[in-house]
Structures are given as structure tokens and as C-alpha cells.
Amino acid sequence: MIQVENLKKIYDGNTVLDIQGLQIPIGESFGLVGNNGAGKTTFFSLLLDLIEPTQGFIKNHNVIVNKSEDWKSFTTAFLDDSFLIGYLTCEEYFYFLGELRNQTKQQVDAFLLTYADFFNDEILGKNKFIRDLSKGNQKKVGIIGTLIGNPKVVILDEPFANLDPTTQIRLKKILRTIADTKQTTLLVSSHDLNHTFEISDRIVCFERGRIIKDIDTKQYSFEELTAFFDVVV
Numbered sequence: 001m002i003q004v005e006n007l008k009k010i011y012d013g014n015t016v017l018d019i020q021g022l023q024i025p026i027g028e029s030f031g032l033v034g035n036n037g038a039g040k041t042t043f044f045s046l047l048l049d050l051i052e053p054t055q056g057f058i059k060n061h062n063v064i065v066n067k068s069e070d071w072k073s074f075t076t077a078f079l080d081d082s083f084l085i086g087y088l089t090c091e092e093y094f095y096f097l098g099e100l101r102n103q104t105k106q107q108v109d110a111f112l113l114t115y116a117d118f119f120n121d122e123i124l125g126k127n128k129f130i131r132d133l134s135k136g137n138q139k140k141v142g143i144i145g146t147l148i149g150n151p152k153v154v155i156l157d158e159p160f161a162n163l164d165p166t167t168q169i170r171l172k173k174i175l176r177t178i179a180d181t182k183q184t185t186l187l188v189s190s191h192d193l194n195h196t197f198e199i200s201d202r203i204v205c206f207e208r209g210r211i212i213k214d215i216d217t218k219q220y221s222f223e224e225l226t227a228f229f230d231v232v233v
């Protein structure tokens with residue numbers, strides 16, 4: 001369970017995030033949407049203790065994320081390419097993550113094989129440094145890296161952006177499969193309402209740092225969601 005309590009982030013008197021309360025149950029596939037500047041990345045950055053809250057806190061499986069490091073053993077994230085290590089080859093990077101998460105090389109190799117289609121023969125066995133991959137392929141490495149070692153919580157910021165259509169569809173299937181197992185809490189922010197709707201059990205919309213909509217995707221239609229954005233925009 002992820003619990004957000006009275007969380008605020010203020011820059012120079014500007015409140016960019018203000019969430020009184022939010023609970024994300026274990027195993028939920030949580031989609032975060034909102035227009036530019038709504039506060040999505042700020043929220044994920046607070047969740048990963050990359051920035052300090054001005055007020056309030058977030059608990060990840062009962063660990064207050066800016067007070068203890070214990071959440072790091074079961075939480076993974078890919079927000080942007082700063083999460084990658086450019087001077088490593090893809091395999092070196094994946095083995096490094098595997099080591100952090102108590103996975104042997106053999107386990108990592110077996111895991112990576114299951115994503116061969118997604119990698120499209122451009123990543124594994126190429127002996128290429130991550131810095132030399134295209135932006136889209138770097139993103140594939142970052143996303144699949146988060147899934148090594150069965151983390152309890154996976155956080156992805158804009159995972160569909162800059163991926164080709166085939167890869168987007170493959171990624172959607174991967175994320176839907178994870179969502180359906182209900183073992184991993186999956187948090188995904190995206191501007192793609194269509195993809196987000198398909199992979200999420202629940203969608204929360206931010207606007208100017210506040211939650212303005214919180215919907216169950218089984219009870220709500222995609223058309224209602226897009227119509228809502230039509231009004232907000």
C-alpha cells in the first residue's frame with residue numbers, strides 16, 4: 001500500500017503539488033494523467049525521495065520514504081535516462097540491477113529472454129554501450145530494467161513517449177500482464193489516455209497539483225475520460 005498524507009511541494013511560494021490524501025492498494029495498476037505542469041513528475045520524484053516534501057509524507061509499504069531507505073529494496077523506477085548508466089553495455093546494466101536485487105546472471109538471462117520480442121534484436125548480444133543506443137532503445141532498457149527481481153512497486157514516468165507504435169503495443173501488453181497478476185503495484189504516468197486506460201485499474205487526474213478526478217476504469221468509459229479532458233483543456 002502506498003499512502004499519501006497531506007503532501008505539499010512548494011517552490012518559491014508556488015504550490016505545485018497539494019494532495020490531502022491518497023491510498024494506492026497493493027497490486028493496483030495506477031494511471032496518473034494530467035496536462036503539462038500538473039505535478040505528475042513532482043509526485044513521482046517525492047515518492048522516490050528525489051526531492052523533499054514541503055509538508056506531509058508518503059509511506060510505501062509502511063516506510064516513510066524520506067525518513068528511511070528500506071523501501072528501496074522493493075521499489076523500482078524509470079523516470080528518465082538519468083536512471084541509466086551510459087558507460088555500461090545493456091547486459092552489464094541488467095546484471096548490475098540483478099545483483100542489487102539478488103538475482104544471478106542466469107536468472108537475469110532467463111528473464112531477459114522473455115522480452116526478446118520487445119527488444120526487437122537491437123539490444124541483447126550487441127555489446128553496445130547504453131549511451132550509444134537510440135533514445136527509444138534506451139527507454140526499453142530502462143523500462144525492462146525496472147522489472148528485474150519482481151519488485152513490489154514499479155514506477156514509470158511517460159513509458160510510451162518516444163516509442164514506435166509496435167513497441168507501444170508490446171509495452172501495453174507487458175504492463176497489462178503485470179497489472180493482471182496483482183502482485184506488483186504499478187504506477188504509470190502518461191499523456192496517452194488510450195494506453196493508460198487500457199493498462200490501469202484506476203486513473204487519477206492531476207490539475208495544478210491537485211487531484212481532480214479519481215476513477216475506476218471498470219466503472220467508467222474511455223469516452224467519459226476523454227470528454228472530461230475536453231472540458232478541462
Ligand SMILES: Nc1ncnc2c1ncn2[C@@H]1O[C@H](COP(=O)(O)OP(=O)(O)OP(=O)(O)O)[C@@H](O)[C@H]1O
Pocket residue numbers: 011016034035036037038039040041042043
Ligand atoms: N525545481 C523546480 N523549481 C520550480 N518549479 C518547479 C521545479 N520543478 C518543477 N516545478 C514546477 O512544478 C510544476 C509541476 O511540474 P511537473 O514536472 O511535476 O509536471 P508534470 O505533470 O510532470 O508535467 P509534464 O506533463 O509537462 O511533464 C510545474 O509548474 C513546474 O514548472
